[in-house]
Amino acid sequence: MGRTLETGLKWLVSSLIISQAQAFYVPGWSIKSYNEGEHIPLLVNKVYSDNTQLQYAYYDLPFVCPPTGKTRGSGLLSGQSISLNLGEVLRGDRIVTSDVDLTVGQDTECSFLCNQEVTRKDLKRAKEMVKDGYVVEWIVDNLPGATSFVTVDKTRKYYAAGFKLGFTDFSASTGKPRYFLNNHHTIVIRYRSAPGRAGEKGAKVVVGFEVYTKSIGPNNKRENGCPTDLQEIEGNFELYMPPNRTSDLSLEDSSSFHYTEDTEEGDDNDKIIIPYTYSVYFREDDSIEWNRRWDLYFVNQEEGSRIHWLAIVNSLIICGLLSGIVLMILSKTIRTDIKGRKQGSAEDGKLGLKRKSRAPKSEKATLGLLEQERDIDNDVDVSSDDEAIEDVTGWKLLHSDIFRKPEYGYLLAPLVGSGMQLLFMALGLVLLSAIGVLNPSFRGGFISAGVGLFVFAGVFSGYFSARVYKTFDGQSFGKNALVTACLFPGLLFGLVFILNLFVWAQASSTALPFGTLIAIVLLWLCIQVPLVYLGSWYGFNRTGAWEHPTKTASIPRQIPQQAWYIKSLQSILLAGLIPFTVIFIELLFVFQSMWQDKSGYYYVFGFLSVVSIILIVTVAEVTVVTVYVQLCSENYHWWWQSFLVGGGSAVWVFLYSVWYYFVKLHITGFVSSLLFFVYSFIACCVYGLLTGTLGFLTAYTFIRRLYGAIKVD
Structure with a gap:
């Protein structure tokens, strides 16, 4: 049984080492392939922004085309909600089938989706969301719709999940911002032949989903709802409604669009029509393997590998220095103290036996000889007590109080x-x-x-x-x-x-x-x-x-005055700073993924696992050193102190969150700010409980071994 467990542990550790510093993508249980002419459902999810923590379901927006309820391929109805797991619900996903028609192998230059009638109030909301930089998430074959970019050296293409709801421009005459809505979407589905027998029969698999947006104003000529020329666009669709209008604004009489401060004035019942269209293109791409199709979402993040390695080297240096200090304490200071204590106990025992063996040689000894011998014995006793006092100092004085319950x-x-x-x-x-x-x-x-x-x-x-x-x-x-x-x-x-x-x-x-x-x-x-x-x-x-290896006395000993750096708050902050320096570089990537780049994915869990192991070792060593210094100052209140010292770096992580909010983020609104700080507080509580428990258990193990070695009753 033990050999089997040992083999399993070796296999587990080997698997983690083989993964090294990259979290490789593991494909799903089965590959979904499509035949020529088969419908591919396009799912719409939500809109989100890096400038706010509030997400919205795509079909809850009043200015987009609502689902019609028509039947699409695979038996799905437009507007039908897709069942979600608990994680998807908790992160705000709301996935619904759309009306966009994707048929394998059939390109569509332009398809009309709808003319959405929008009130002045809805237009104002659209403008605010464009101003906040909201991004739309669509899904095809479990791939999020992506905006395509190329690297700086133009050698590789990479994806950024999602696409912009609109964009902001500034008026050349007034310098004031103008907000435009992207109402035309060009969808590019990249595919290749399916592996195995399905590919031999002509089946295809999706390896890329790209979305390119355009803003097409109402002054462009249209035929069947689509612009007659998608290349030559005359004006973008500005989110603007002239003030003080009481009649509907149609496509023909809204040719003059410009932004003024009076945009929001007028009757709330005023309406404007937003036309939505889309194009579809299928392109074969044999350069992407199906099981590597997510790599394009991570190409731009690979440049941070050097920084990840720098973080690991930084963490190893700090951990190595702490390890040296702990080894010095264990090998020199503590062993020397224990050895001296045992030798002192042995000498005391011999001296006691010697005193017991002494007896007067004759009952007729003179009084002067008895007095002289008593004086000699007294001198020996005093000197031995002084040696014992010199020997029993610092942490050795706490053997009867060290396990006193807190x-x-x-x-x-x-x-x-x-x-x-x-x-x-x-x-x-x-x-x-x-x-x-x-x-x-x-x-x-x-x-x-x-x-x-x-x-x-x-x-x-x-x-x-x-x-x-x-x-x-x-x-x-x-x-x-x-x-x-x-x-x-x-x-x-x-x-x-x-x-x-x-x-x-x-x-x-x-x-x-x-x-x-x-x-x-x-x-x-x-x-x-x-x-x-x-x-x-x-x-x-x-x-x-x-x-416990020692007994607890009934009366607690008095604790002497403590140095400033041993006091509770100071030691917690000083000791917590060291684990924070181990993780703060990796913490930057985690924060970027969570708060700044919510369209991206944190994927370097190999790096994170290595840093986590170093963090565990660092927390254990910091707690041991801090508790040992405290015990040397004759302070036996270590139970709570070890827990708080272990979790002390959580204070620095929260302070880092506050700094990150004011320096790196551009979050607006009370609710979004409240979400940020409360989520940060919860994360720091989780982290503090984790590291605090590690510190507590490490300190308890250390103290049991320490006082068990001297065996003082």
Whole structure:
């Protein structure tokens, strides 16, 4: 059994090393191929912006063509919603079938979609969304519609997911901004022959989905709703309605479009018609393999590989220096202290035996000789006591207080349990992503897997929480299990629910549907809480408390005045700065992916896994050094201190988030800013619980080995 487990671990580590610093794309279970003349459904999802955290379902926009409900290929109806997993719902996806007709092998120079009648209020909203730089996400064969670019050296093409809803220009005469809507979309589907027998029969697979946009004004001549010439465009479609108009503005009488400050004045019932058209082209491309089709979305990000390696080298240098300090403490200071302590104990024992063996040679000894011998014995005793006092200093004086239970231990135990739960979830996510199981083609898979791992890791949460709780002489494991199951998940759900109220008011797809909230509550109460209770019962009754190598005295010793750098807040901030320097470069890429480039995908989980391993080692070493310095100052309050020192870098991560918000981002609006700071706070709490638990367990292991080595009762 042990050999099998060892072989499995070696295989797991080898797989992670082979993946190195790249998260390779692993194709899905089956390749979807299409025959000539077969319909390919085009799905519309949402619009999003890097300048705001509010997303909107595409068909919820009042100025786009609504679905007609007509039947499309594969038995899908236009406007039919596609079933989503939990991760897709949580990230704001709302995928619906569109009316765009994509038939394999059939190019369409222009197809008319609709004339959408828009009020002045709807036009104002369209203008605001264009101003905020909103991007549209369409999907074909699980590929997001992309805007195509070329690298600086013009040797490679790469994709940026999504395409612009519109664009902003400035008036040459007034210098004021003018906003234009992209109302024509040129769709390019790149394909190649399907592998295997399907390809021999003429089937094709999609390897690229590109969307090119145009803004075509109403003064262009049209035939059957389409412009007569898509190459020579006379004016773009400006989001402008002349003020004080009470009649409908048709295509023919709106030839003069320009922006003025009076755009929003006038009757709200005034209307304007926006024509929507599209073109479709199928192009064969044998240069792209189907299982490498996502690589084009990452070509531009490959330039950051050098920075990733720089981050790893920086982290290794810091970790190496800390390792040297820890080895010096363990090999020289502590071993020398323990050796001196044992030698001192041995000498005390010999001296005691020597004193016991002394006896008067004759009962007739004179009084002067007895007094002289007593004086000699007194001199020996005093000198031996002084040596013992000199020997027993610093951390060795705390052997009877080091395992004294802390204040608020009933709160520390659930926090450690929640930290183990999050640690299991994080390690699982990083591992699955590094070996390619969670990849961009699995839409919403990262969040879904995270929720699943978190819920089922409740067993570990209850187990560790119960053992720590019983170590602190806790009596009611049921009460501790309830606190563990509700403390962090309850805080998380409460914050999300409050945020949801603000987002609901904005009618954003970021808001969680009521049914999803109920499903999350059921997962929490019906699955996680019983698992936490089960783990708590086993940890409390079957395994019990951890045994300590020393006994605790009834009266605590007095703690001397502490140096400024050992005090709680100062040591937490100073020690937390070191793990932050290990991760801050990689943190920049994570922040860019989450907040600045939401159309992109964070894919370098190989790098992240390496940095995570270095972070774990660094947190453990920093905690050991900090706790040892504290013990040398005769301060035995290390339980909470080790947890807070381990999680101290979370404070620096949150401060980095604040700096990133004001320097790097251009988020506007109260709700968007609230979302940013609350999500950042939640992420820092998760990170702090993770690293705090690592610090706590490392410090406990270190102290047990330290005081177990001297065996002082």
